[in-house]
Amino acid sequence: MNFKNKVIVVTGGANGIGRSLCEHFARAKAKVVVMDIELDRAREVASTIGGLGVGGDVSVESDIKHAVLETERVLGPIDIFVSNVGVAFGDGPGWMAASASNESWELSWGVNVMAHVYAARELVPKMIRRGGGSLVNIASGASLLCQIGDAAYSATKSAALRFAESLAITHADDNIKVSVVCPLYVSTRMTEGGRGVSGGDNVMSADSAAEAIIQGILDNKFLILPHKELDTYTQRKYSDYDRWLKGMRGLRAEMVEQNPDCDYQR
Numbered sequence: 304m305n306f307k308n309k310v311i312v313v314t315g316g317a318n319g320i321g322r323s324l325c326e327h328f329a330r331a332k333a334k335v336v337v338m339d340i341e342l343d344r345a346r347e348v349a350s351t352i353g354g355l356g357v358g359g360d361v362s363v364e365s366d367i368k369h370a371v372l373e374t375e376r377v378l379g380p381i382d383i384f385v386s387n388v389g390v391a392f393g394d395g396p397g398w399m400a401a402s403a404s405n406e407s408w409e410l411s412w413g414v415n416v417m418a419h420v421y422a423a424r425e426l427v428p429k430m431i432r433r434g435g436g437s438l439v440n441i442a443s444g445a446s447l448l449c450q451i452g453d454a455a456y457s458a459t460k461s462a463a464l465r466f467a468e469s470l471a472i473t474h475a476d477d478n479i480k481v482s483v484v485c486p487l488y489v490s491t492r493m494t495e496g497g498r499g500v501s502g503g504d505n506v507m508s509a510d511s512a513a514e515a516i517i518q519g520i521l522d523n524k525f526l527i528l529p530h531k532e533l534d535t536y537t538q539r540k541y542s543d544y545d546r547w548l549k550g551m552r553g554l555r556a557e558m559v560e561q562n563p564d565c566d567y568q569r
């Protein structure tokens with residue numbers, strides 16, 4: 304695939320991985336739409352890359368529709384839609400697995416899953432009519448493993464992976480290409496001191512993550528793993544679940560050691 308003159312929308316394009324993706328696509332001469340809840344920042348990024356800035360909250364279906372219609376009005380039909388926005392709030396007091404508030408669970412569901420559904424609902428029929436298109440959904444390493452200290456993130460990112468699988472199974476014959484991206488840690492606002500999403504040793508820059516994602520799209524990959532080691536971690540998990548759970552308990556204990564306030568047992 305060649306990105307030249309392709310119309311590409313990136314949600315959450317004002318910061319982090321989304322911003323780097325917008326910059327890479329623009330360098331490849333695509334027509335880029337930076338969609339973000341922070342409209343001023345989206346416009347700022349768009350102006351530096353010669354793209355279009357659009358505001359909106361991805362967890363609101365009418366905002367996704369509006370972003371699609373605005374893109375079509377200004378630039379024409381969408382070739383690639385990257386559902387990149389994701390949110391993580393961490394578990395509630397004491398890091399008990401069900402302690403996050405209902406509001407955190409609902410927001411995690413709305414942003415990490417339903418935003419992908421709304422984009423596909425709006426775009427798949429249009430892409431079928433045009434003979435094809437691409438949907439790129441940013442999930443997480445937590446979709447394959449589990450994010451210690453954030454049950455809502457883990458559950459919703461897993462659901463995002465299942466939804467992408469459903470899209471790929473259902474619409475391959477409609478020439479709709481689906482990719483799902485599962486990064487481990489990337490240096491962005493999300494990982495800045497975030498409880499439960501602190502970086503560890505293998506933190507990647509947003510720029511390197513964007514490069515890996517773009518290469519994955521060019522290679523027509525369904526599952527894009529910017530961190531190659533995730534493949535091994537996932538195989539180990541599914542080959543011996545009990546051993547994996549024991550290892551994860553050990554990791555959690557180490558994290559609690561560093562943040563004693565996070566342990567409900569103390």
Ligand SMILES: NC(=O)c1ccc[n+]([C@@H]2O[C@H](COP(=O)([O-])OP(=O)(O)OC[C@H]3O[C@@H](n4cnc5c(N)ncnc54)[C@H](O)[C@@H]3O)[C@@H](O)[C@H]2O)c1
Pocket residue numbers: 314315316317318319320321338339340341359360361362387388389390414441442443444485486487488489490491492493494
């Ligand atoms: N950073 C990591 O370590 C990491 C690891 C695995 C997966 N991911 C995933 O990668 C994606 C991008 O993460 P990031 O680290 O670049 O995030 P980020 O927090 O740096 O940027 C997210 C962007 O989304 C925008 N946004 C937030 N809520 C929105 C909403 N409701 N509607 C529209 N825009 C909204 C923000 O304004 C921001 O510009 C997410 O899906 C995240 O879950 C990140």
